[in-house]
Amino acid sequence: MGFDYALVHLKYTIPPAALLTLLYRPLFTKLDVYKIAFLVAIAVVATIPWDSYLIRTRIWSYPSYVIVGPTLLEIPLEEVFFFVVQTYNTSLLYLILSKPTFQPVYLHAGPDASRGQWRTKRLAGQTLLLVAIAWGWRCIKEEGPGTYAGLIIVWAGPFLLLLWSLAYQFILGLPWTNTVVPIMLPTLYLWVVDTLALRRGTWVITAGTKYGVHLWDGLEIEEALFFFITNTLIVFGQLAFDNALAVLYTFPHLFATPPRLPSPALLMRALLTPCSKYDGARLTGLKEAVHRLKRKSRSFYLASSTFPALLRADLLLLYSFCRVADDLVDNASTAREAQEWITKLHKFLDNVYSDTGSSLVVSEHVRSHFPADTQSALLQLPAAKLSPQPLRDLLHGFEMDLAFNTAPLIETDEDLRLYSERVAGTVAQMCIQLIFQLYPTNLPTEEQRKIVAAGNHMGVALQYINIARDICVDAQIGRVYLPLTWLSEVGLSYDAVLKHPDHVQIESLRMRLLDKAFSLYEKATGAIQKLPSEARGPIRVAVESYMEIGRTLREDGYVVKAGRATVPRWRRVMVAWRTLNK
Template sequence: MSSYAEIHLRYTLPPCLVLFLLSYPFSNSRHHFALLFLLSVVILCTAPWDSYVIHRGIWAYPSNNVMATLFRIPVEEFAFFVIQTYMTTSLYSIITKPTFHPSLLPPRKRRGTLGSLLLLIPLLPCIPLSCTTSHWTYTALIVLWSAPFLSGLWYVSGPHLLRLPRKDVLIPILLPAAYLWLVDGHAIRSGIWTISERTKLGWELAPGLELEEGLFFLLSNTLLVLGNIALSQTFALADVLSLQHPHQNWHTDSNPLHTLPTLLAALLLPAQDYPSTLISHLSDAAVTLREKSKSFDLAAALFGDRCRLLLLSYYAFCRATDDFVDERQGQAQGQGGGEGEGGVEVIERFLGLCYPELRFELGKEEGEGGTAPAGEGEGEGEGAAKDYMNGKVHDKAANGHENGNTHKANRPTQDRMHSEKVEAYILTLPPQLQPSFSLFYLLVPFLPPEPVLDLVKGYEFDLAAFPVAGTKGEDVGGARGGEGAGEAEEERKKNENEQWNPAIKTEQDLIQYCQRVAGSVGVACTYLFAASQPQPQPPCTPPTQELLENATNMGIALQLVNIARDIEADARMGRSYVPSSWASSPSSPSSCQADPTTPATILSHPKECIALFRPRLLTLAFKYYALSAPSLHLLPTQSKQGARAAVAAYMSMGLLMRSCPGWPVRSGWTTAVKVLVVLGVLYLPLSLGGEGMSWELGARNWELAGQLGSLAAGSLGEK
């Protein structure tokens, strides 16, 4: 006969070890907090009950099988509490890693009142049953123990739970429960513990598995998962609150002793203070990210929770502004003038409001360009908005206290009046901009204006360089518009070719463009990484110059991959980012009589042009990647893995293109590659320790991945 301790050694500890290894690369202080918190609750809630159940003789253990007891409870049983809590909590953290709780919070403060009342009903028959000794006693005691906790947890977390992906709830409940059923059945058959005949129903779910035991492990595991969900939900709420009120100290990562009261405060937040609007903006942003960028959506899971929140907000801003600028240009071209103000001006005005110190700079630039300056302009159109802008300028002229030291991150607190103004201004903007602009405004304390202005310059460049791009909408419509369009289309393309006036003439032009639209995003991300370090409040330590430079290079590398991927798609929108100086390359194929860098030629000879330029663009991309990859290790812990994963998922596309002539391959397949790459970043290099080592390994992995890619693409028969 084996002992109770052997059950642990043989059956319960090995899965814990596996879960430990799987969750190790991303376990953080929150996971440790959840574990410690739940362990304390589990022991406090279960030990008295267990002791009482043993006292009533409902279950028993041969005393020679256990090492020691405490309050009649074997120490191995205490170990069991710890083990089950560890197993379920770490499985929960692995399964729910991709889930972003802040965007799934209930939109309004809601409690699961009905559910929690229903969960109390089973208590009515069970209270009397538990006092007497019958076949129902054990069942009744289990219900009596679990129902109040279940009810309370449902009250707190039911509405949030219902918004989570099913698998996040079911897998961590059912998988450990099923495993423990097997272990329990085995232990009972081996006589390690016994369930008294007098107080059990005697119904076996499976040979050796008593109904009561099955019920117990199911319910205890459900409690653990509900407890974990309640914690995730409360942490997420605190994160959202700390974004909304950076000076109210909602931070939960700095000091564990501070975490408990902060979570309690978030849980008890009055309904009118609940950040409903922010949550709905975040949900929108999360949906957009999922739809628009697989690479970043996958990698997002590896960032610390707070970092993920900041990055998602910035992503939403970049996405919305990019789309908006295109859309406005389309309107302006389509309707001869459109709605007056161009997309870029709308964004610049808003930035002028976010960063008052920019007002004069922007005004000057716009004045030169002939458009009404954001500041002192005469009140034509958008009256309310202009008033706010003007008001702010006068304020500033009056006290001027915000001058100086403004081009750093960590700007001073935005006072409430200012943020009310900005919120009111945002409401005057086109509705598709409002959510992401509100999110952006919350980032202003952490983000200097330069990278954002660079981004806007990139948009401006696109507009100036590709005026025909405004036909984007028409293009799609025209293509769908039926056969008659064919000839007109040809004609248009010819015109286009003649009109083509390359804005990107040299490689340097290309790099400058990439620096503006993507390098600047890298820089902005670096500031947001710095802002997501655990610390009570802004200001935070700004990133080093070296980091900023390499962030720029990384952005350039990723954008070059983008451009290499989209050569044909861009041409369809009348755009080409291939430097015109590349046209005279000696390897120009004879079929490309015309300038192969123009959209028209790319469209008429896509294969040749892609074969000509894609490798060259990718070589350039990998050059910039190699330059900046080593400094990924300089990033703060909260963001290192996420940044590495995002970059790797993106660059893996570059490798695939380099090695599969059949690109584009099916999107399901590229997603699978990205998932593998992200998993590789998470699990492979870390296991080797030494950072230099892991990068060498990384480089070899790239080659391997590329070869695997070409093999697989070949076997899929996609040319």
């Protein structure tokens, strides 16, 4: 009886598990627990017969003085725990690294996804794995130095072949931070741990079943291969799981109401769905939405990664519509052209919400009257989940922007509040509508109205932050959103601000606007707690990520930059993590 193997866990596997759990704890969902438990169960069930065979045939062994004693099919319990903790650690690292990625945009629709280049890649991977399995089997039959390596490959190869065949698009297409990094970091770490264990004799590989080649002093090449392959299996398993979820949650015409915790049979059905049945138009809309959000609002893109997948897709499509509509008006060459775009957008909403309108009518109108690069944003708007009034009010906000071409518009506090309600409060209202659509609540109707109203106030607060940040940027396009009454109080004119937006008096007005923003924020923030639990934390992250811009602007000595990014990425990440931990 001994404790050497137990000490390996106490020193090297449990501390990373605790650290990764601490890091990911605020993001943990029931679905994450389900995914990890599912893979841990598969890892244990699939590994026990193989590991038991290796011990019974003396390919590797554990001296009695390094283990506590209890075994399962001759496998020390410390070894069984290793299956669990390795799968847990690698899975958690994968979840952390993949969280920012909106994975559905890496699906490929249509016949091209199942033939040509993709088919060649799939067949190449399958061929390589089949050759490796055949080579492994030959090594086992020869009962020579390649026995251990052959047993590793013959055991793991069929699983890798299955996972590759089901999820090769994700395995090849996702960013390397989602694939290579979560495989290699745990592998390198376990190589070091294994080196120390082999040197201490915690476990022993029988001579004659191994090549005697070392990756470095103390690390057998077979052990290096084992940990690389097992971590690859874990990550491929996570990728296949996420590939199935992406199909389930992205295509309502295929899976209308997928459960929050889908069964293995449903996951397999999603993976086996032909790419030709995917909704290519929806995928295009989501891809363009992600691109717009990354380019235009890095704070909200970071915050969006904390939302559940179904809600995140709807929010991305809503943002895409709002961004496209705003750009059509802002980028118009003349005021008349801008007004024409607003009129066309009103007509679009008329068609969408008409009792007699059809999707064909909406589609024909969009394709006839809007540029090709904007069409998916309109056609993929989740209008069925939204009431029309906030969308119409948003267009009225654009009309207020357009009025700047003829005369200053924001004369009083009330004008500023109305403008902000239309261009930002409406968006917050629609976000809450999407949340209540996806996560029905038992709250009374009046209470729901109060939450929507609080969302409107929060949207206004965020718009005030936006205006305070962009005084110089707005002046460059001929706009000043600070009320004329405020300018008059400090002895400035509208034209003076356009010419010198960095005037010393502007700073006091910026602080006044920020004070109003934080006052509204304090009044509205309590309503977030009444939202469904699935959306509560992510909404706080979205709000706090933007409010951090305001806190930055308030810091002594901070110099306002002409650009739009005022908070470093690391600081936004810390804000998100602290917010979710509250």
